[in-house]
Amino acid sequence: xxxxxxxxxxxxxxxxxxxxxxxxxxxxxxxxxxxxxxxxxxxxxxxxxxxxxxxxxxxxxxxxxxxxxxxxxxxxxxxxxxxxxxxxxxxxxxxxxxxxxxxxxxxxxxxxxxxxxxxxxxxxxxxxxxxxxxxxxxxxxxxxxxxxxxxxxxxxxxxxxxxxxxxxxxxxxxxxxxxxxxxxxxxxxxxxxxxxxxxxxxxxxxxxxxxxxxxxxxxxxxxxxxxxxxxxxxxxxxxxxxxxxxxxxxxx
Ligand code: ADP
Ligand code: MG
Numbered sequence: 001x002x003x004x005x006x007x008x009x010x011x012x013x014x015x016x017x018x019x020x021x022x023x024x025x026x027x028x029x030x031x032x033x034x035x036x037x038x039x040x041x042x043x044x045x046x047x048x049x050x051x052x053x054x055x056x057x058x059x060x061x062x063x064x065x066x067x068x069x070x071x072x073x074x075x076x077x078x079x080x081x082x083x084x085x086x087x088x089x090x091x092x093x094x095x096x097x098x099x100x101x102x103x104x105x106x107x108x109x110x111x112x113x114x115x116x117x118x119x120x121x122x123x124x125x126x127x128x129x130x131x132x133x134x135x136x137x138x139x140x141x142x143x144x145x146x147x148x149x150x151x152x153x154x155x156x157x158x159x160x161x162x163x164x165x166x167x168x169x170x171x172x173x174x175x176x177x178x179x180x181x182x183x184x185x186x187x188x189x190x191x192x193x194x195x196x197x198x199x200x201x202x203x204x205x206x207x208x209x210x211x212x213x214x215x216x217x218x219x220x221x222x223x224x225x226x227x228x229x230x231x232x233x234x235x236x237x238x239x240x241x242x243x244x245x246x247x248x249x250x251x252x
Contacts, residue, residue, distance in 0.1 A: 001024055001025055001026045001060070001061060001148075001149060001180050002023070002024040002047060002058070002059070002060050002149065002180070002182075003022075003023045003024075003058065003059045004020060004021055004022050004023070004024075004043065004046070004047065004056070004058050005021050005056055005057045005058065005059070006019050006020070006021050006055070006056040006057075007019070007020050007021075007043075007046055007053035007055065007056030007057070007058065008020070008053060008054050008055050008056060009039075009042060009046065009051060009053045009054055009204075010054055015204055016039050016042050016204050017039050017042055017043065017046070017053065017204045018203070018204040018205045019056070019205070020039070020043060020056075020201075020204070020205065020206050021056075021206065022199055022206060022209045024149075024180055024182060025180065026148070026178055026179065026180050027175070027178045027179070027180070027196075028180060028181070028196045028197050029171070029175045029181040029183065029194055029195045029196050029197070030180075030181070030182045030183070030195065030196070030197045030198070030199060031183055031184070031185070031188075031191045031194075031195040031197070031198045031199070031224070032044070032182060032183065032184045032199050032201065033184070033185075033188065033198055033199065033200050033201070033228060034200055034201035034202055034207075035202065038201040038202050038203060038204065039201055039203075039204040040153070040184045040201055041080055041153055041184070042204075043201070044077075044151055044153050044182070044184070046058060047065075047075075047151065047182075048072065048075065048077055048151065049065055049066075049069060049072065052066075060074070073101065073145075073147075074147055074148050074149060075147050075148075075149045075150070075151055076141075076142040076143055076144075076145060076147035076149070076150045076151070077142055077150075077151045077152075077153075078138045078139055078141070078142035078150075078151070078152040078153060078155050079138060079153055080153040080154045080157070080184075082134055082135070082137065082138035082141075084126040084134075084137070085126060086125065086126050086127030087125060087126075087127060088125065088126055089122060089123050089124060089125055089126070090118065090121055090122050090123075090124055090126065090129075090137055091122035091123065093126060093137065093141075094122075094137075094140070094141070094144075097141055097144075098144075101145050103144075103145045103146070107145075107146060108144050108145070108146075109143055109144050109145070109146050110144075111143065111170060111173075112136070112139055112140045112143050112144070112166070112167070112170055113140050113144075115166045115170070116136040116139070116140065116163060116166065118136065118137070118140060121133065131158040132158050132159055132160055132163065134158075135155070135156075135157065135158045135159050135163075136159070136163060138155075139155060139167055139170075142155075143170060143174070147179075148179050148180065149179065149180040149181075149182075150171070150174060150179060150180070150181045150182070151182045152171070152181065152182070152183045152184070153184050154184055154185060154186065155167055155171075155183065155185070156168075156185060156187065156190060157186070164190065168190065168194065171183070171194060172194065175194075183195070188224050188225035188228060189223070189224070189225055191224050192223055192224050192225075195212060195224060196211060196212055197209065197210065197211050197212065198210060198212065198215060198224065198227075198228060200228065200231070200232065200235075207232070207235050208231060208235060210231065212224070212227075215227040215228070215231055218230075218231060218234070219231055219234070
């Protein structure tokens with residue numbers, strides 16, 4: 001559904017993405033994992049056309065996104081930090097987005113509004129909201145248009161435990177409809193039983209992209225957090241093994 005092909009990005013002298021390639025298929029829930037500053041948000045923003053890579057291409061359903069913005073209507077996006085006009089009320093922001101996306105009222109997905117009890121908050125101005133409520137508004141916006149692809153950047157950051165669980169159940173329900181879900185999170189335990197694949201990034205490079213089955217059979221660990229930690233150690237050992245090989249053959 002979305003293919004990232006060899007993208008690189010530099011901000012000033014700083015290389016943020018280094019020849020990153022991966023494919024995301026419909027029906028998968030893909031965890032994008034990596035330390036702070038490893039380039040996860042930059043990859044996501046590149047997929048949305050909010051950051052333009054210096055080189056490489058990104059395709060959505062086989063079409064290069066650089067030449068056509070319409071694909072964005074088919075993505076629900078929850079940003080890591082949602083920025084909204086501070087003087088607008090929640091209700092006005094929701095109406096504005098509905099006007100922009102042009103999705104008729106009878107096709108709007110109200111699940112999260114109801115679960116998060118947003119109705120009683122519609123009059124509140126965005127500038128006065130707590131971080132958690134702002135996150136709930138971002139979640140409602142990502143899911144309300146029934147998009148086939150959902151890109152969620154640290155969706156549970158700032159959410160209380162009950163709201164995180166509501167969001168998790170919603171993600172599971174959408175995944176069951178054969179949608180693509182891409183999700184980043186610092187808390188790997190909350191991705192358990194959700195993700196089917198994991199992409200690990202470090203210093204702007206993709207270290208591995210594996211299915212959960214591969215990760216579990218390779219590491220013998222069933223939990224995502226432990227499987228990822230073991231896979232990173234294996235990856236590091238393999239890299240060290242290559243360096244040692246160079247040493248032995250007298251190349252260093
Ligand atoms: P992650 O989401 O994995 O924490 P980011 O993609 O947000 O990482 O950032 C990767 C690196 O790129 C960070 O060092 C960040 O400071 C830098 N960066 C991100 N956006 C910009 C920008 N617009 N200008 C300069 N540097 C940026
Ligand atoms: Mg980020």
